Amino acid sequence: MTALAxxxxVYPGTFDPITLGHMDIIRRGARLVDRLVIGVATNPSKSPMFTLAERKAQIMRETADIPNVEVAEFDELLMSFAERLGATVIVRGLRGAGDFEYEFQMTGMNRALNDDIEQVFLMADVALQPIASRLVKEIAVYGGDIHKFVPSAVATDVEARVRQTGMKGQ
Structure with a gap:
């Protein structure tokens, strides 16, 4: 009998910062695979609040209790990253119709690059669907309470960064 590989x-994203919605998808995605790699992406189109190393450290801290999860940085095409890891599945979260439109287009492009890697979409928990990293940062900049949107330690990180950089709402 041959053992299955x-x-x-791979669950890719910018994770700036990681939210409770991301954590929901990570926990659920980890149940679908033997090993889930959280791919922390550099994204030249975004201006992150946290460096790549800081985001990676946050995710490692928040996922330490999930044994089959690891975290890796990547600065290449998602499909190249997935191929390099030997991944067979890309896990993505969907919050609503806007996410679907974007993911639909990305899936088509990814399949054109490598149709052996499946895209799996998980709907975010209904209570977590409105959460977006960019909104969390905006709320924090304006002094709002973000503790119901991100893990507690991440809220502390975000609040400290806002104080440190003197970010103020415009």
Missing amino acids: PRIG
Whole structure:
């Protein structure tokens, strides 16, 4: 009898900062694969609040209790990253119709690059659907309470960064 190769999944994103919605998708995605790699992306179109190393450290801290999750940085095409890891699945979260439109287009492009890697979409928990990293940062900049949107330690990180940089709402 031949042993099956471990099923490796990739959950890519900027995670600036990681939210409770991201954590929901990570926990659920980790149940679908033997190994889930959280791919922390550099995204030249965004101006992150946290460096790549800081985001990676936050995610490692927040996922330390999930044994089959690891965190890796990447600065290349998602499909190249997934191929390099031997991944067979890309895990993505959907919050609503806007996410669907974007993911629909990305899936088509990714399949054109490598149709052997499946895209799996998980709907965010209904209570977590409105959460977006950019909104969390905006709320924090204006002095709002973000503790119901991100893990507690991440809220502390965001609040400290806002104080440190003197970010103020415009």
